[in-house]
């Protein structure tokens with residue numbers, strides 16, 4: 152069980168994100184820290200990261216967001232969940248807060264956009280179905296191999312469960328796609344792995360997938376070293392970065408070490424070919440691969456009634 156620290160917060164919860172691809176929507180973090188504890192999680196290096204196994208939640212979030220919305224002269228078209236945690240973590244307090252906040256937004260005609268590797272509750276599915284034209288989401292999944300997932304994303308949902316949820320989202324009319332990010336070179340991007348993954352995505356009725364590769368920072372390297380005790384496996388993951396490049400990763404002043412340009416270029420072409428065989432269009436994340444493309448990975452969608460001034464009080 153994670154250690155849950157509850158707090159009250161006086162400042163606004165709906166905030167602009169520093170991430171370039173999220174610049175158009177206000178965002179909300181349901182918790183500081185995330186119980187999914189993915190090895191590669193970029194928030195591990197943040198000053199507010201409470202440490203593996205701990206999360207901080209705000210008891211007054213739903214109530215304060217309702218108040219923030221009331222005070223806005225112009226409501227945002229949609230809110231994005233969550234730049235630094237997963238909205239559907241297996242913690243009952245978080246599930247309740249997320250439900251209350253999403254319900255408040257949707258009842259106020261404000262859309263909900265999200266990315267998740269977690270388990271979405273039936274209650275949330277019912278809410279999404281009722282407001283399907285206002286909901287868009289990405290399901291994060293890089294492999295159908297649960298053995299690999301149990302190491303790199305130890306508390307997230309199993310692969311098949313994520314695929315089933317993707318299918319259910321599409322069935323209820325939610326705009327849903329897959330986020331294959333971060334792929335790990337020579338581990339989750341081998342042809343057989345990709346073929347299984349895109350085959351499952353296609354069977355779920357999905358035709359779009361965003362792709363990108365793992366990037367490294369000191370906190371992420373430490374996390375891999377701490378959790379992968381098999382020296383050969385660790386070497387397989389880290390070695391391709393020895394010739395890597397330092398790139399900004401879509402966040403102001405934020406750098407990460409990416410695989411060499413040629414490795415990413417040829418890998419993306421190979422991935423595109425395998426995805427095409429299954430009728431899936433891939434979108435390379437241009438924020439983390441701006442030396443290759445400025446393509447959007449559609450982490451957010453343009454809401455139909457998009458308003459251009461989102462943060463007016």
Ligand code: SF4
Pocket residue numbers: 185186187188189191192193194235236237268
């Ligand atoms: S689900 Fe996302 S936010 Fe949560 S630990 Fe994994 S990468 Fe980090």
